[in-house]
Every structure is written in structure tokens, then in C-alpha cells.
Amino acid sequence: MHISNDPVVWLAAFITVSFLSFVFWNDSPFYKYVQSAYLGVAAGVTVVVGWGNIKNQVITPLTNGDFSMVVPIILGCLLLIRLIPGLNWVARYPVAVLVAGGAGLGLANTVQAQFVSQIKTALLPLNSIDNVIMFVGLIAVLAFFFLTGRTTHTIEKYKLGWLTYLGRIVLMIAFGASFGTTVMGRCSILIGRLQFLLTNFLGL
Amino acid sequence: MKRTIPLIIAFLVGMGLVLDNFITFAPLNTSMVSLRSWLVILALFSLMVAALNLLMVHIPRIMKRKGTWSQSIVLVTFMLLTIISGIFIGTKGTVYQTLYTGIMTPGGSTVTALLAFFIASAAVRTFRARNLESTLLLITAIILMLSNVTIGNAISQYIPTIGNWITNVPNATAQRGLIISSSLAFVTINLRNILGFSTQWLGGKD
Amino acid sequence: MKKFNVFVPDKKITYLLLLIMIIFPLIYPIGIAIKPSENTILAYNYIEALKPGSSVILFIDFGLGNSAELTPQVIACLKHFAKKDLKVYAATQVPEMATALETYLEQTYGAAGKVYGEDYVDLGYFAGAESALGAMGDSLIAVFKTDINGTDLTTIPMMEKIVKLPDINVVFAVTASGTIPFIRQCNAKFGMPIIFSVNAVMGPANVPYIQSGQAVSVLVGSPAAAQYETIIGEPGMATAAMDAQSLAHVVIILLIIWGNIGYFIEKRQKKAEKNA
Numbered sequence: 001m002h003i004s005n006d007p008v009v010w011l012a013a014f015i016t017v018s019f020l021s022f023v024f025w026n027d028s029p030f031y032k033y034v035q036s037a038y039l040g041v042a043a044g045v046t047v048v049v050g051w052g053n054i055k056n057q058v059i060t061p062l063t064n065g066d067f068s069m070v071v072p073i074i075l076g077c078l079l080l081i082r083l084i085p086g087l088n089w090v091a092r093y094p095v096a097v098l099v100a101g102g103a104g105l106g107l108a109n110t111v112q113a114q115f116v117s118q119i120k121t122a123l124l125p126l127n128s129i130d131n132v133i134m135f136v137g138l139i140a141v142l143a144f145f146f147l148t149g150r151t152t153h154t155i156e157k158y159k160l161g162w163l164t165y166l167g168r169i170v171l172m173i174a175f176g177a178s179f180g181t182t183v184m185g186r187c188s189i190l191i192g193r194l195q196f197l198l199t200n201f202l203g204l
Numbered sequence: 205m206k207r208t209i210p211l212i213i214a215f216l217v218g219m220g221l222v223l224d225n226f227i228t229f230a231p232l233n234t235s236m237v238s239l240r241s242w243l244v245i246l247a248l249f250s251l252m253v254a255a256l257n258l259l260m261v262h263i264p265r266i267m268k269r270k271g272t273w274s275q276s277i278v279l280v281t282f283m284l285l286t287i288i289s290g291i292f293i294g295t296k297g298t299v300y301q302t303l304y305t306g307i308m309t310p311g312g313s314t315v316t317a318l319l320a321f322f323i324a325s326a327a328v329r330t331f332r333a334r335n336l337e338s339t340l341l342l343i344t345a346i347i348l349m350l351s352n353v354t355i356g357n358a359i360s361q362y363i364p365t366i367g368n369w370i371t372n373v374p375n376a377t378a379q380r381g382l383i384i385s386s387s388l389a390f391v392t393i394n395l396r397n398i399l400g401f402s403t404q405w406l407g408g409k410d
Numbered sequence: 411m412k413k414f415n416v417f418v419p420d421k422k423i424t425y426l427l428l429l430i431m432i433i434f435p436l437i438y439p440i441g442i443a444i445k446p447s448e449n450t451i452l453a454y455n456y457i458e459a460l461k462p463g464s465s466v467i468l469f470i471d472f473g474l475g476n477s478a479e480l481t482p483q484v485i486a487c488l489k490h491f492a493k494k495d496l497k498v499y500a501a502t503q504v505p506e507m508a509t510a511l512e513t514y515l516e517q518t519y520g521a522a523g524k525v526y527g528e529d530y531v532d533l534g535y536f537a538g539a540e541s542a543l544g545a546m547g548d549s550l551i552a553v554f555k556t557d558i559n560g561t562d563l564t565t566i567p568m569m570e571k572i573v574k575l576p577d578i579n580v581v582f583a584v585t586a587s588g589t590i591p592f593i594r595q596c597n598a599k600f601g602m603p604i605i606f607s608v609n610a611v612m613g614p615a616n617v618p619y620i621q622s623g624q625a626v627s628v629l630v631g632s633p634a635a636a637q638y639e640t641i642i643g644e645p646g647m648a649t650a651a652m653d654a655q656s657l658a659h660v661v662i663i664l665l666i667i668w669g670n671i672g673y674f675i676e677k678r679q680k681k682a683e684k685n686a
Contacts, residue, residue, distance in 0.1 A: 007302075007306075008301075008302050008305050008306045011302070011306035011307065012305065012306050012307075012309065012310040013310075015306065015307055015310040015311050015314065016310045016313075016314045019310075019311065019314035019315060019317075019318065020314060020317075020318070022318060023318060023321050023422075023425050024422060024425070032272075032275055033274075033275060033278050034311070035275075035311075036275040036276070036278040036279040036282075037278050037279070037282045037307055037311075038307055038308065038311030038312070038315075039279050040278065040279040040280065040281065040282030040283035040284075040285075040286065041282050041283070041286050041303050041304070041307045041308045041311070042308060042311070042312070042506065043255050043258050043279075043283045043286075044282065044283040044284070044285070044286025044287045044290065044303070045286060045290070045303075045304065045308055045505060045506050045509075046251060046254070046255055046505045046506070047252065047255045047283075047286075047287050047290075048286065048287060048290030048291055048295060048300070049505035049506075049508050049535045050248055050251040050252055050255070050505060050535075050537070051252075051290075051291055052295075052508075052534075052535070053248050053534070053535055053536070053537060054248055054249075054252070056555055056556045056560055057244075057245065057248070057554075057555050057556075058245060058248070060555075060556075061555065068238070069241075069242070069245055071242060072241075072242035072243075072245035072246050073245065075242070075246055075249075076245060076246055076248070076249030077249075079246070079249045079250060079253055080249065080252065080253060080256070082253060083253065083256055083257060083260060088407070089206045092206065092207070092210040092406055092407075093209070093210055093213060094246055094249075095210070095405060095406075096210035096211070096213040096214040096217070096405075097213060097214075097217050097239075097242070097243070097246060098243065098246055098247070098250065099214060099397055099405045100213070100214035100215070100216075100217035100218035100221075100397065100398055101217055101218075101221065101239065101240075101243040101246075101541055102243075102394075102540060102541060103218050103394035103395075103397050103398050104217060104218040104219070104220065104221025104222050104394075104398065105221055105240070105243075105540055105541055105544045105594075105595070106390065106394060106540060106591075106594060107218075107221075107222050107390075107391060107394050107395065107398075108221065108222050108224075108225040108226075109225070109594035109595065109598040109599055110387050110390050110391055110594060111387070111391065112598045113387075113590070113593045113594045113597065113598035113624065114383050114384065114386070114387035114390075114590065114593070114594075115384060115387045115388070115391075117598075117622045117624055118380050118383050118384050118387075118618055118622060119384065120622070121380070121618065121621050121622040121623075122380060130369075130373050133373055133374065133377065134373060134376065134377045134380075137374060137377035137378070137381075138377050138380055138381055141377065141378050141380075141381030141382075142381050142384065142385065144381075145381065145385045146385075167381075168337060169336075169337065169340060170374055170377055170378045170381075171378050171381075172337045172338075172340045172341045172344075173340055173341070173344050173370065173374040173375060173378065174374065174375045174377075174378030174379060174382075174614065175341055176340065176341040176342065176343070176344025176345040176348065177344055177345070177348050177370055177371055177374075177375040177614045178375075178611070178614050178615070179327075179341070179345045179348075180344065180345045180346070180347070180348025180349040180351075180352060181348060181352060181610040181611065181613045181614055181630065181631070182323065182610060182611050183320075183323055183324070183327070183345075183349055183659065183662060184349065184352045184353065184610045184631055184632075184633065184655065184659070185479055185609050185610025185611050185613075185631050186316075186317075186319045186320035186323050186610075187320050187432070187654075187655055187658045187659070188478060188479040188610065188631055188632040188651065188655065189313060189316050189317045189319070189320065189475070189476065189478045189479055190317040190318075190320035190321070190428075190432065190658075191432055191436070191478070191632075191651045191654045191655060191658070192313060192317070192477075192478020192479065192647070192651070193310070193313055193314050193317045193478065194429075194432055194433060194436060194654075195436060195478075195647060195650065195651060196310070198433065198436050198437065199436075204436075204437055225599075237548045237549075240541065240544045240545035240547075240548055241545045241548070241549070241552045241553065243538050243541035243542070243544075243545065244536065244537055244538040244541060244542045244545050244553055246538075247537035247538035247539070247541060247542070248537040248538075250537075251505070251537055295508075295509060301509075304509055308474065308506060309474055309477070309510075311474075312473060312474025312475050312477070312506065313474055313475060313477060313478050315475060316475035316476065317478070320428070320658075321424075321425045321428065324424055324425075324428050324658075324662050324665075325421045325424045325425065327662060327665075327666055328418070328419070328424050328662065328665040328666055328669055329418055329421075329669070331666050331669065331670070332669070332670060332673045333670055333673070333674075342666070342670075346663055346666070349659045349662070349663060350659065350663070352610075352630075352631075352633055352659075353633065353652065353655045353656045353659050354442040354443065354444055354445075354633075354636075354652045354653070354655070354656050355442055355656035355657075355659070355660060357443070357445050358442050358443070358656075364445070364447075368447075368448070371614060371617055372617060372621070375614045375617060376617040376618050376621060379614060379615050379616075379617060379618050380618045382615070383615075383618055
């Protein structure tokens with residue numbers, strides 16, 4: 001065992017153990033203050049990186065006589081006015097651009113990317129058991145989503161209870177698969193931290 | 205004016221971006237190219253709003269000595285220390301690097317690492333084969349857990365094979381259904397936002 | 411007083427068991443063989459088939475919370491790209507990863523003796539997520555303007571022929587927040603091939619995109635990273651973690667089965683009491 005003599009590694013180990021202490025000692029004052037320090041640094045890093053980008057993409061071009069970004073700069077400043085009580089409504093103009101911008105960009109390609117492509121892929125020749133399962137399974141899952149809820153009377157009217165039940169079964173298998181991989185993901189992160197403590201800090 | 209103009213802006217921006225994909229009309233296409241680059245700058249400003257908002261919540265708490273004000277002192281101190289060292293000394297400076305490597309990196313990773321304990325504990329306490337659906341979920345989860353790690357293949361070569369089949373056939377089927385349904389929901393919600401049927405994003409009563 | 415149930419151990423006992431089963435193989439590795447999966451081989455073969463000088467844009471879209479899971483994959487793939495003499499354009503949409511991205515490039519391209527500005531460039535942080543991806547489709551320089559060091563992109567040699575996103579050959583997106591923006595803005599719009607590396611939570615949800623051809627491959631979590639390290643012959647952190655992964659999973663599975671045995675015994679006892 002060769003414990004590190006790097007103060008930064010010691011600090012990182014201290015922070016790691018402080019957060020891990022939550023598991024055994026719950027919300028101790030120790031944990032709370034370390035958490036506040038972490039949140040402060042996280043917010044600070046966001047500001048530093050954001051400021052770097054603003055300097056490179058907004059301030060430097062402006063000082064060099066490039067006024068192509070004047071409109072978004074004005075809108076951005078209106079967004080900052082949101083923080084003044086009573087003038088929150090001013091931020092609606094830039095928020096409108098942001099919300100509609102995200103919506104418009106996504107809308108145009110969603111139908112092709114997620115709807116048409118996936119339906120095309122689902123239209124398989126029914127010449128193998130896997131293909132039959134995938135085709136029938138998809139119809140069952142879509143029936144479950146669209147027919148349960150407000151249109152439950154449709155299930156009773158056309159006796160489609162078996163189809164929605166099949167959809168639920170397929171979904172349960174998918175959720176089981178998701179859970180299985182989620183456990184793996186969470187364990188990976190814990191293993192990563194323990195690797196740091198054992199290798200970088202304790203030198204094992 | 206406080207509600208109507210933003211709705212008009214949302215309509216023009218949203219429809220402009222959608223139509224840009226289908227219509228070749230030079231003024232529209234050129235203006236949408238500019239608009240897309242404006243969105244990046246706006247996103248930068250919204251980042252700063254979030255950070256400044258944090259200060260506006262915690263500084264009054266410190267001044268009034270209310271609630272968890274001692275924790276707020278720690279938060280604001282470290283935030284200002286990071287900002288000052290990052291902007292005025294530089295991100296390659298010792299102070300910023302120490303804060304990033306010594307506090308930010310381990311803190312961010314360990315907070316998420318705690319979830320491993322909670323997911324394990326929750327699974328052990330609640331995963332029961334009560335009926336057909338929960339039994340299927342349980343069996344599938346166990347097979348996938350084994351097939352995802354090296355010990356699955358060591359126990360039996362069939363475990364990864366079955367795991368792959370589950371992932372590529374029933375799981376893919378269900379996920380495809382989820383993708384199709386969620387895409388319809390996405391289109392509906394965003395069309396409502398653009399056309400002004402949904403005004404939740406406006407906030408406020410005036 | 412809480413009733414003691416041998417089939418449902420106290421939470422802290424579960425946590426302790428999990429910790430022991432993870433720490434033990436990290437100190438005393440078992441060395442269970444790692445077998446590359448289909449998706450890992452798909453991704454590897456695709457990169458192998460690229461000609462030297464081809465361009466790859468690397469998007470880092472995960473925070474420090476997921477870095478333990480996804481960093482090994484980034485490192486393994488960057489090492490492979492360096493061996494294949496691919497030109498890498500790296501960017502991140504998570505502010506806290508801007509510093510980490512510099513480290514990834516230094517450890518891989520820098521260590522392999524590649525020249526900054528000719529073989530790789532760090533474009534740094536970009537705000538706006540999907541909006542920025544959409545804007546990159548028009549012009550990369552309009553979104554970034556400078557690299558992470560503040561150098562004007564127009565003066566960087568490898569930016570000469572790359573005007574907009576579709577000029578790049580392959581997208582390598584390492585994401586913990588969603589693959590859909592990349593599918594929409596890169597593949598659906600421009601037909602760009604995408605290799606995804608996602609965290610385990612998102613793994614099963616992205617299988618349909620491989621089947622539809624919208625993604626070349628989806629590498630899921632640290633097992634995929636360990637498999638990739640095995641294929642390229644450079645075992646790293648992910649490989650070292652695999653034994654611990656295995657034992658952690660085994661202990662959780664055994665506890666679940668134990669709990670279910672207790673559940674069925676209790677059910678039978680209650681039924682017997684009811685009939686008596």
C-alpha cells in the first residue's frame with residue numbers, strides 16, 4: 001500500500017468518502033457542507049465556461065466590428081432582466097425564440113427520424129418467429145398505449161383485451177431488460193469511485 | 205403586448221424553422237441560418253441566468269440568517285472562488301484545477317455512485333414474483349444482468365445468447381412502440397407551443 | 411421495534427455486502443474472460459474500414475456523474491482513432507466536461523504524438539444542445555468561432571476543408587442524456603453515420619436505431635468499453651472493473667432470489683394459517 005502524497009488526491013478522497021457516508025449515516029452535517037461546496041464549485045465552473053464562450057463568440061466579434069450577433073445579444077440581455085422582480089415578462093420574448101426554436105428544429109426531423117424510419121423497420125417479412133414476434137408485439141404495444149386510458153371502451157367494444165394484455169407483457173420484458181442494464185450502469189459508477197480510492201489514493 | 209407578441213414570435217420562429225426544411229426560398233433559408241446561430245448565443249445567456257439565480261436565492265438567505273444559511277455561505281464562497289480563479293487566473297491555474305479535480309470531479313461522480321446502493325437495496329426488498337408480469341420482469345432482469353457481465357458467459361455460453369435475443373427482439377419491439385408513441389407526443393406538444401394553443405411556457409398571469 | 415426478517419436483510423447489510431463484493435476483486439482480480447459483443451465488433455469494424463485522414467466529430471454529452479461509466483469508452487475509441495490516423499474534432503455540450511475533454515485528448519492523441527491543429531482540435535463547450543447541432547449543419551465556425559484556447563478556427567489547418575457538420579465523415583456521440591437530437595440533426599437531416607456510446611440506462615432504448623440503420627452501433631456502458639479495450643489490445647480501467655461488476659451483479663441476484671424464497675415461504679404459511 002502506497003498512500004498518495006498529492007493534496008488534490010487527498011481532497012478528492014475526502015469528498016468521495018464524505019458523499020459515500022450518506023449511505024451509512026444519512027444526512028449528516030458533514031455531508032451537507034461538502035454537498036454545498038460541491039454545488040458551489042459546479043455552479044462556478046458553469047459560469048467560467050459560459051463566460052469563456054460569451055467572450056469568444058459575443059464580445060470579441062463585437063469589439064472587432066462584427067455586429068451580426070447584435071439581435072441575440074439584445075435578446076440575451078432581456079433574458080437576464082428576468083432576474084429583476086416585476087420585469088419577468090420581458091424575458092418572454094427571448095424565451096419565445098428559445099422554445100419555438102427548439103420545437104421547430106426538432107419537429108422537422110422527428111417524423112422522419114422516429115416515426116417513419118421505425119415503422120419502415122417494423123414492416124418485416126413474416127418468415128421467421130422473431131419477425132412475427134416483432135410485428136405482432138409492436139401492434140400489441142401500440143394498442144396498449146393508444147387504447148388504454150380514455151379510450152378503454154374501445155377495448156371492451158371490440159374485445160381487444162387480449163391484445164393490450166400482450167402489449168403489457170412485451171413492455172414488462174423491456175422494463176426487465178432496462179432494469180438489468182440500469183443496475184450495471186449504477187454499479188459501474190460506484191466501481192469507478194472505489195477504483196479511485198483503492199488505486200489513486202491508497203495505491204493498492 | 206405582454207402575451208400576444210411572444211406568441212407571434214414563437215409562431216414565426218417555429219414555422220420558419222419547420223418550413224425551411226421543405227421550401228427553397230432564399231430569404232427564408234438565409235434568415236433561418238442566422239436564427240439557428242442566434243439560438244446558440246441565447247442558450248449561453250440562459251446558462252448565466254441559471255447561475256445568477258442561484259446567487260439571488262442564497263445571498264438573501266445569508267443576509268437574513270434564515271434557514272440553512274451556513275450552508276449557503278459555503279456554497280457562495282466556493283462559487284465565487286471558482287469564478288474568480290477561473291476567469292481572472294485562468295482555467296489552467298492551480299486554484300481552478302484543484303477545485304475542479306479535488307471537489308467537482310469526485311463530487312459529481314460520487315453523488316451518482318450512491319444510486320448503486322439504492323437500486324440494489326430497492327431491488328432486494330421489492331422485486332417479488334407476485335404475478336405473471338412481475339415474474340417475467342424479474343426473470344428478464346436476472347438474465348440481462350448476467351448477460352451484461354463477464355460471469356454470464358463464464359457460467360454458460362447460452363446466457364449472452366438469450367440476453368441478446370431478449371434485447372434485440374422483445375425489448376426492441378417495445379422500445380420501437382415507445383419511440384413511435386413518444387414521437388407523436390413530441391410533435392403534438394411542440395405544434396401546440398408553436399401555434400399558441402399551449403401557453404405554459406409564458407408563465408405568470410399578466 | 412422493527413421485526414427481523416432473515417429473508418429481507420437490513421439496507422445497511424445489503425450496502426456492506428455490495429461494497430465487499432466490489433472491493434475484493436479490485437484488490438484481487440479474478441480475470442474472467444471478456445468476450446466482445448456484436449455491437450462492439452460492429453463499431454470496431456466500421457472504424458477499421460475508414461481510410462487514414464478521415465474525420466470524426468466527437469461529441470461529449472455526459473456529465474461527471476456518468477464519467478466513470480463513459481470515460482473508458484472515450485479513451486478506448488480515441489486510442490483506436492489515433493492508431494487509424496483519423497482526424498478528430500472534439501466538442502462538449504456539458505460545461506463541466508470542457509476541462510475533462512482536454513485531458514482525454516492529451517492522454518490519447520497528445521500521447522500518440524499527434525499534432526494539435528493538424529490531427530485533432532478541441533472545439534470546447536457549445537451551448538444550445540440540439541439548436542447548436544442544427545446550426546452546425548450550416549456552419550461549424552458560426553457555432554464555435556474559436557477553439558478552447560481562443561484560437562480563431564479559420565487559422566487552424568484542419569478546419570480548412572470542414573465548413574459544416576456534413577463535411578465530417580463520422581459522428582461519434584458519447585451521451586447520457588439522449589441520442590434523439592443526434593439522430594434528428596445528423597442522421598435524418600444529412601444521412602451522417604453515427605456511432606453511439608451511451609450509459610447503461612439508455613442501452614436497451616436505442617436498439618431500434620441500430621435495426622433501422624440510423625446508428626452504426628450503440629456501445630453500452632463499461633462492458634462495451636472493456637470489450638473495446640480487449641479488441642484494440644489496450645486493457646484499461648473498464649477491463650479492471652469487469653470482475654467487480656460480475657461479483658456485484660451476482661450478490662444482487664442472489665439477494666433477490668433469497669428474498670423471493672422468503673416471499674413464497676411466507677405466502678405458503680399465510681395460506682396454511684387461513685386454511686387451518
